[in-house]
Amino acid sequence: MTTSAAAESFTVQRAESAPAPSLPPFGHFINGAFVAPGSGAVSEVENPATEEFLMRVPAGSVEDVDAAVAAAVAAKAEWAQTTPAERSAVLLRIADLIEGNREELEALEAANTGKPEAVAEDDISSAIDTFRFSAGATRAFTALGAGDYAKGHTSVVYREPVGVVGVITPWNYPLLMAAWKIAPILGAGNTLVLKPSEQTPLTTLKLAELIAGEVPAGVLNIVTGTGRVVGQRLSEHPDVDLVAITGSVGSGEKVAATAAATVKRVHLELGGKAPVVVFGDADLEAAARGVRSAGFWNAGQECGAACRVLVHESVAADFTELLVREVAAITVGSPGTGAEMGSMISAAHHRRVLAALDGIRAEGLTVAVGGHALEGPGYFIEPTVVTDVPPGAGIVRNEIFGPVVSVETFSTDEEAVARANETVYGLAASVWTADAARSLSIPRRLDFGTVWVNSHLVIATEAPWGGFKGSGYGRDLSLYALEDFSRTKHVMYSHGR
Numbered sequence: 001m002t003t004s005a006a007a008e009s010f011t012v013q014r015a016e017s018a019p020a021p022s023l024p025p026f027g028h029f030i031n032g033a034f035v036a037p038g039s040g041a042v043s044e045v046e047n048p049a050t051e052e053f054l055m056r057v058p059a060g061s062v063e064d065v066d067a068a069v070a071a072a073v074a075a076k077a078e079w080a081q082t083t084p085a086e087r088s089a090v091l092l093r094i095a096d097l098i099e100g101n102r103e104e105l106e107a108l109e110a111a112n113t114g115k116p117e118a119v120a121e122d123d124i125s126s127a128i129d130t131f132r133f134s135a136g137a138t139r140a141f142t143a144l145g146a147g148d149y150a151k152g153h154t155s156v157v158y159r160e161p162v163g164v165v166g167v168i169t170p171w172n173y174p175l176l177m178a179a180w181k182i183a184p185i186l187g188a189g190n191t192l193v194l195k196p197s198e199q200t201p202l203t204t205l206k207l208a209e210l211i212a213g214e215v216p217a218g219v220l221n222i223v224t225g226t227g228r229v230v231g232q233r234l235s236e237h238p239d240v241d242l243v244a245i246t247g248s249v250g251s252g253e254k255v256a257a258t259a260a261a262t263v264k265r266v267h268l269e270l271g272g273k274a275p276v277v278v279f280g281d282a283d284l285e286a287a288a289r290g291v292r293s294a295g296f297w298n299a300g301q302e303c304g305a306a307c308r309v310l311v312h313e314s315v316a317a318d319f320t321e322l323l324v325r326e327v328a329a330i331t332v333g334s335p336g337t338g339a340e341m342g343s344m345i346s347a348a349h350h351r352r353v354l355a356a357l358d359g360i361r362a363e364g365l366t367v368a369v370g371g372h373a374l375e376g377p378g379y380f381i382e383p384t385v386v387t388d389v390p391p392g393a394g395i396v397r398n399e400i401f402g403p404v405v406s407v408e409t410f411s412t413d414e415e416a417v418a419r420a421n422e423t424v425y426g427l428a429a430s431v432w433t434a435d436a437a438r439s440l441s442i443p444r445r446l447d448f449g450t451v452w453v454n455s456h457l458v459i460a461t462e463a464p465w466g467g468f469k470g471s472g473y474g475r476d477l478s479l480y481a482l483e484d485f486s487r488t489k490h491v492m493y494s495h496g497r
């Protein structure tokens with residue numbers, strides 16, 4: 001397939017000196033206060049768009065995790081006995097505090113991730129909405145009605161908190177992924193210990209600073225550090241009742257295997273490789289715009305990114321031309337420039353994405369636009385479209401988690417469904433069609449936790465988010481998250497004396 005739109009050359013727009021972000025205090029947040037770590041080990045956090053040093057944070061130890069878990073255990077009985085209305089009020093105050101400090105949080109998130117201000121604004125708005133939704137849901141959370149289901153006996157089903165929840169979050173949406181966990185976990189009456197990504201702990205620590213006076217001591221604890229030490233300890237700790245991770249499939253597998261030794265519950269939100277199925281009858285311009293926005297949002301560092309297009313062969317040339325034109329118009333730059341796309345999160349991830357691009361060239365695939373690193377400082381990569389991709393190519397199977405979209409073709413509806421499902425992932429997919437029958441039947445046959453029709457990457461806080469297959473089995477957002485972070489207890493009363 002050839003395209004007439006020639007590859008553009010991208011340049012990185014640089015912000016004039018941005019004001020320094022407001023940084024959180026140094027330390028773990030344990031039992032309601034920032035505390036010095038047990039050891040002097042630290043890690044450095046940088047701004048990936050400038051490679052400038054931001055601050056040091058503790059590289060937490062097993063002892064730090066144990067102290068945080070002890071605080072969460074001590075706080076759990078009292079917090080579990082609060083009423084839904086009381087917990088809801090706390091969640092609403094957290095939402096108000098995030099909203100009241102949103103500019104500070106947006107600037108800090110952008111500085112720590114290199115994401116455009118529009119993405120940081122969306123992250124913080126969504127975090128606020130998550131707390132507000134969970135505040136309402138906490139009060140409207142129901143179980144089976146009490147009743148005489150067995151003769152001569154009355155059943156009452158309680159919804160109880162699980163207890164202490166360990167949470168491990170990724171770097172792509174640091175505060176938002178923390179909010180997706182903290183809000184339903186607290187709403188359901190649990191206490192928690194959260195480990196942010198070692199690359200992006202700053203907004204999570206800032207949140208703790210902002211809300212320290214609103215949440216009782218020990219209910220919410222933050223320990224920074226690596227997955228290998230802090231994440232591992234949370235997964236194995238005998239007093240942690242459930243461990244929830246948002247991250248890669250490999251990390252999820254390790255957490256689940258470790259958690260098995262103490263038979264603790266596991267909540268997994270893992271990677272994705274979302275197919276975008278474009279039928280011959282689709283509005284091709286809308287589909288191309290949709291892939292531009294959903295494939296390159298957050299520089300493609302997005303578990304639901306529209307990264308794998310399957311387009312009907314009859315419209316493949318037209319669609320590809322439109323897509324290449326859209327992607328060639330993407331602007332790249334540091335936060336504060338108004339550019340559409342920012343940097344990769346780190347030097348290591350920059351290297352990983354570039355290695356994937358080398359692999360694509362080695363496979364002899366066509367890079368229709370982009371395909372290279374951009375000049376530093378900062379870990380920027382060109383927005384990239386790869387065409388003429390055969391079934392089973394590496395780019396189709398592996399999550400790149402960068403600004404790279406591939407285009408394959410198909411001949412029949414059967415083939416489209418089979419090829420879309422031919423992946424270890426099952427997080428999200430989209431279908432683009434103007435045909436009513438197809439819009440009903442195809443989503444039902446796709447093995448993904450979210451399927452959009454004529455759209456991609458639109459999230460509703462009321463609707464569940466989570467995957468199938470290798471993408472894990474937890475549900476974030478919606479009432480289902482409260483369900484995941486609670487347990488049922490059946491108490492049965494005999495009518496006899």
Ligand code: NAD
Nearest residue numbers: 169170171197227231232247248251254269270271272303
């Ligand atoms: P990652 O797996 O490298 O790290 C995620 C978190 O897990 C980090 O806090 C890390 O320190 C921790 N971790 C790593 N190894 C661990 C271990 N052995 N035990 C315990 N914790 C461990 O992922 P990442 O690079 O930060 O994030 C990108 C990945 O996250 C992608 O695969 C992406 O698809 C996925 N993700 C999924 C969703 C979703 O909702 N399904 C959302 C965002 C990101």
